[in-house]
Amino acid sequence: MQHLRMLPYSGLCFSRAAPHRIPAVGHASLPALSTFQGATGVAFVRDYYMSYLTVAAVGILAAVLFGSMLGVARLLAPRNMSKDKLSTYECGVEPLGDLWSQQQARYYIYALLFVVFDVEAAFIFPWANIMGSFQQGVAILVEMIIFILILAVALLYVVRKGLLRWS
Amino acid sequence: MSPTPPVLAAQARASAHLADARMAIELETPEMTLNIGPQHPSTHGVFRIVAEVDGEKLLKADPVLGYMHRGYEKLAEVRTYPQITTLVNRIDWLSGYCNEIPFILGVERLMGIEAPPRAQYIRTILSELARISTFLVFLGSYGIELGALTPFFHTMRDREKVLDLIEGVTGGRFHPNFNRVGGVKDDLPAGFIDATRQVMNTVEDICKDVETLLFGNDIFQQRTTGVGLIPLEKGLAYGMSGANIRASGCAVDVRRDEPYLVYDDLEFDVVMDDRCDSYARAWCRLQETLQSVRIVRQCLDRLPAGKIMAKVPRIIQVPPGEVYTRAENPLGELGYHIISRGGRIPYRVKVRTPSFSNVSVLPWLLKDVWMADVITILGSLYFILGDVDR
Amino acid sequence: MEKDWLDHGITILVVILIFTVQMLITTFLVLFERKFVAWMQVRIGPNRAGPWGLFQTVADALKLMVKEIFVPRGADRTIYMLAPFLTVFPAFMAFAILPIGPSFEFVHGDKTHVVAIQGANLNVGILWLLAMSSVAVYGVMLAGWASGSKYSLLGSVRASAQVISYEAALSLSILPVLLWTGTLDLQEIVAAQSGWNWYAFGLLLIPFVSFFISGMAETNRLPFDLVEAESELVAGFHTEYGGARFMFFFLAEYINIMTISAVAVTLFLGGWNGPWVPVQADPAGWQVALGVLYFFLKTFVLLFLFIWIRATLPRMRYDQLMSFGWKILIPVNLVFLMVLAGLVVMQEVGAWPAGFFR
Numbered sequence: 001m002q003h004l005r006m007l008p009y010s011g012l013c014f015s016r017a018a019p020h021r022i023p024a025v026g027h028a029s030l031p032a033l034s035t036f037q038g039a040t041g042v043a044f045v046r047d048y049y050m051s052y053l054t055v056a057a058v059g060i061l062a063a064v065l066f067g068s069m070l071g072v073a074r075l076l077a078p079r080n081m082s083k084d085k086l087s088t089y090e091c092g093v094e095p096l097g098d099l100w101s102q103q104q105a106r107y108y109i110y111a112l113l114f115v116v117f118d119v120e121a122a123f124i125f126p127w128a129n130i131m132g133s134f135q136q137g138v139a140i141l142v143e144m145i146i147f148i149l150i151l152a153v154a155l156l157y158v159v160r161k162g163l164l165r166w167s
Numbered sequence: 168m169s170p171t172p173p174v175l176a177a178q179a180r181a182s183a184h185l186a187d188a189r190m191a192i193e194l195e196t197p198e199m200t201l202n203i204g205p206q207h208p209s210t211h212g213v214f215r216i217v218a219e220v221d222g223e224k225l226l227k228a229d230p231v232l233g234y235m236h237r238g239y240e241k242l243a244e245v246r247t248y249p250q251i252t253t254l255v256n257r258i259d260w261l262s263g264y265c266n267e268i269p270f271i272l273g274v275e276r277l278m279g280i281e282a283p284p285r286a287q288y289i290r291t292i293l294s295e296l297a298r299i300s301t302f303l304v305f306l307g308s309y310g311i312e313l314g315a316l317t318p319f320f321h322t323m324r325d326r327e328k329v330l331d332l333i334e335g336v337t338g339g340r341f342h343p344n345f346n347r348v349g350g351v352k353d354d355l356p357a358g359f360i361d362a363t364r365q366v367m368n369t370v371e372d373i374c375k376d377v378e379t380l381l382f383g384n385d386i387f388q389q390r391t392t393g394v395g396l397i398p399l400e401k402g403l404a405y406g407m408s409g410a411n412i413r414a415s416g417c418a419v420d421v422r423r424d425e426p427y428l429v430y431d432d433l434e435f436d437v438v439m440d441d442r443c444d445s446y447a448r449a450w451c452r453l454q455e456t457l458q459s460v461r462i463v464r465q466c467l468d469r470l471p472a473g474k475i476m477a478k479v480p481r482i483i484q485v486p487p488g489e490v491y492t493r494a495e496n497p498l499g500e501l502g503y504h505i506i507s508r509g510g511r512i513p514y515r516v517k518v519r520t521p522s523f524s525n526v527s528v529l530p531w532l533l534k535d536v537w538m539a540d541v542i543t544i545l546g547s548l549y550f551i552l553g554d555v556d557r
Numbered sequence: 558m559e560k561d562w563l564d565h566g567i568t569i570l571v572v573i574l575i576f577t578v579q580m581l582i583t584t585f586l587v588l589f590e591r592k593f594v595a596w597m598q599v600r601i602g603p604n605r606a607g608p609w610g611l612f613q614t615v616a617d618a619l620k621l622m623v624k625e626i627f628v629p630r631g632a633d634r635t636i637y638m639l640a641p642f643l644t645v646f647p648a649f650m651a652f653a654i655l656p657i658g659p660s661f662e663f664v665h666g667d668k669t670h671v672v673a674i675q676g677a678n679l680n681v682g683i684l685w686l687l688a689m690s691s692v693a694v695y696g697v698m699l700a701g702w703a704s705g706s707k708y709s710l711l712g713s714v715r716a717s718a719q720v721i722s723y724e725a726a727l728s729l730s731i732l733p734v735l736l737w738t739g740t741l742d743l744q745e746i747v748a749a750q751s752g753w754n755w756y757a758f759g760l761l762l763i764p765f766v767s768f769f770i771s772g773m774a775e776t777n778r779l780p781f782d783l784v785e786a787e788s789e790l791v792a793g794f795h796t797e798y799g800g801a802r803f804m805f806f807f808l809a810e811y812i813n814i815m816t817i818s819a820v821a822v823t824l825f826l827g828g829w830n831g832p833w834v835p836v837q838a839d840p841a842g843w844q845v846a847l848g849v850l851y852f853f854l855k856t857f858v859l860l861f862l863f864i865w866i867r868a869t870l871p872r873m874r875y876d877q878l879m880s881f882g883w884k885i886l887i888p889v890n891l892v893f894l895m896v897l898a899g900l901v902v903m904q905e906v907g908a909w910p911a912g913f914f915r
Contacts, residue, residue: 054568054677055685058653059646061576066642066805073622073801086630088706089796090202093215106222110718110879117725117887118691121732124894125684128736137902145895152891155883164883165876201707208791220711223875314779314872320598386780386871538711538790539783539874 212552228533235556243516248483256342259554262497263342264297271346273492273505285473286350291428292466295459300329301497302456312546325373328366350476367460391446395544406524409499414448416441421495445547522550583811587614590864597868624800631705641805644696648812651689658829658849682741694720701794712793722882723774729890730767734824747828751836755827765825772817780870818859
């Protein structure tokens, strides 16, 4: 038997937990979710945006903190510039050559690899979410294993090609 | 469809080549020239390397020396012999006492004086204590260079105890200036022998701790093994000495090869390793600390009674002559070439410092190495800037 | 039921409370680290500002605020000034969605109000955490780039490569939790771990360890502090920063390690779960307090681990770091994910006893 909990945003996050993975104690009325239960459609949307508004409030608090501390610092700090003080640090001697030098493309390979694996994770996240409660469990497991194997081969290729080494 | 005329095909190929070449020029990443030092956290003073850096790799390094030059050789030419011991104390400031030994021995040899046995033993004990204190600094600071902060504080704590011993005898912790021509200034204080025995146990303990906790650490081993390989012939060609050359598989030690003070009466091993890398160099120093402990213990056992000064004239006048004396300093082989034309002041004192030769290998060694390994290698060579620049 | 002004008021109160507590804990975390490291290094540590140096961090902050503010020649002014904020901002945002204690209800008038001790219960939960830790890369990267100094630049390209590499490992080590619980909602993940079913004590120990390691790399802590490797790159990406702006990098680092510990607690160590804290609705007041206490206690244990490791290990080299991430952490996580998915499917079809590993 499958316990189906209706969540206001269940269309977004596929929260259909199978019974064996949610403990028997209290799963019927999870405290945080009881807020939303029985709410009407308009309220769902409102609550949905409210939660992001709350996070935004934290961001605003952080910005206020940042701004006020810098403001206080601006009031308190002395200002006494000189040419040497404004030069960048290079172990106590005049910087040699161009400051904005180019960097190796070798670092860039990690960025590419990261994109590959993060996009992979983005695909796996929804899959992992419904994995337990989906009827054709074996089928989507096999599909995902094929997907991961392809990526594993890609990683193997990168390693064999020596791209993870510097030279 | 007519085939492409060969001339046109060749032109197309040529222009494609040119385009490729242009691309190559446009996409070329210029190397970054970077100053490592003089004011850098891990060059132990004002040592400067002008490096060509390519991302994480250092392609070429050009050491710039001389920021610490204090002109000791020239200064020695206008000072009396007893005054010069004060100067040479400051060459390698971590083991000031060891710097005095070969100079005093040279002057004594020129004058035909020999210090009494008790003085010789006291000199040996103090030299080895200075060696231990220097190596404790190395064992701690090498950890810091690799990012492990904790060993430093533990070794420094125990080094304090060694310095306390030196202070108890000489009154100075870093620059004792305790040697006189023909002996030492004072006898050992009461209770010195027991205190030293205790401290030697402490030093042994800390060495064991460092061996298991730092040298036994996986990351430490990965960071140091195979890094900064100096083959024996290269090391010899650059005139390296001390633990640096012993880690390259050459068991030279002035204390054994050309014994001075009382080293020929004592039993100790010349620590040698043939792995040639940074790990071997650090490991050699660790083992040498333990050997020094052994030497100090033997000296304490055999310490003879008697006078501490030979009979010397009130004013030191050195007859004309020339002498080269050398000694095994913690950093390597330290030598003084003293030329006297008679009188109270030497004509010329040439100092052969170990660090200068040890550092000279850097341009050859620092080619195509990881940025992080630069610090590993610099630390493992263990030089003191005062010793490089004099 | 509709939310009324009281609910919104409570939310705002909780947000402000969490923010304050976060700042306070960060302040004392700095002192705590210094004291602990000092203890391990046979030193005394800060002991001048207030009793036992309690106000050391405050004194440090004040000192940094009266330092001269300047922008080095050759720096990109706007980005240089913006970068510290870009580092602090995601650090705060990530913490805001963590459930710190059990929710409770109270009746006011004829309505029952629910108070969740959590900034916001986002439906995307875990994804938000990952998003914020990705955004944090920008602050470090731009700070180093905008400084116009070579050491900063070297530090920041290293930082970007390192952080994004371990970001991939981090997200892959979160996935097993997702697979096991089947939800992104952090409250539900915590609820699912009630009654000592903490994931780190079971099969999910492997992703927990992997998460912790990648978390250390994400926050640039030893042995992964290549970004600001003092003995090589002087101070890495913040070489050119001083005064109040430096303070924000410092702050962000500590908030980040706290966030990583708190996330690890939430995902793997049962969040606020513990003895005498019920999961069902409406716990008593003391039980709520106990839950919050458990949460911070567990976070504290992980923080201690962070500090302990910092005092113990040397730093890794860039290539070792990268090959560890890509050749060990990520493949292990991928394999573990597939094995776990297989187990879940086997439980679904009944080939494996349900709850075997729990």
